[in-house]
Amino acid sequence: MKRFFSSLGFAIEGLQTAFSQQANLRIHLIVFALALFFAWLFGVSFTEWLIIIVVSGLVFSAELLNSAIEKVVDLASPEIHPLAKQAKDIAAAGVLVTAFAAVVVGVLIYGKYFLQFLSDFL
Numbered sequence: 069m070k071r072f073f074s075s076l077g078f079a080i081e082g083l084q085t086a087f088s089q090q091a092n093l094r095i096h097l098i099v100f101a102l103a104l105f106f107a108w109l110f111g112v113s114f115t116e117w118l119i120i121i122v123v124s125g126l127v128f129s130a131e132l133l134n135s136a137i138e139k140v141v142d143l144a145s146p147e148i149h150p151l152a153k154q155a156k157d158i159a160a161a162g163v164l165v166t167a168f169a170a171v172v173v174g175v176l177i178y179g180k181y182f183l184q185f186l187s188d189f190l
Contacts, residue, residue: 100124
C-alpha cells in the first residue's frame with residue numbers, strides 16, 4: 069500500500085507540474101469544463117456522458133505525454149537538433165489528432181442539442 073500511495077503522490081506532483089508549466093493543458097481544462105457544463109445543461113444521456121469523459125481523458129493524456137516527451141527531449145538534446153524537433157513535432161501532432169477527434173465527437177454529441185435549442189428558441 070505504501071508503494072501505491074507513493075506512486076499516487078508522484079502522479080499528483082506530475083499533474084501539478086504540468087498544469088503550472090503548460091498553458092495548453094489549462095486551455096484543455098477550460099474546454100473540458102465547458103463540455104461538462106453543456107452536457108449538464110442539455111441533459112445528455114449516460115452514454116454520451118461516458119463518451120465525453122473518455123474522449124476528454126484521452127486529450128489530457130495526450131497532452132501530458134507530449135509534455136513528458138518534450139522534457140525528455142530537452143534533457144537528451146539541450147541544443148537544437150533536427151531529430152529532437154521531429155520528436156517534439158510528432159508528439160504535438162498526437163495531441164492535435166486527439167483534440168480533433170474530441171471536437172468531432174463534441175459536434176456529433178452536442179450538435180443535435182444545439183439544433184433543438186435553436187429550434188425551440190426561434
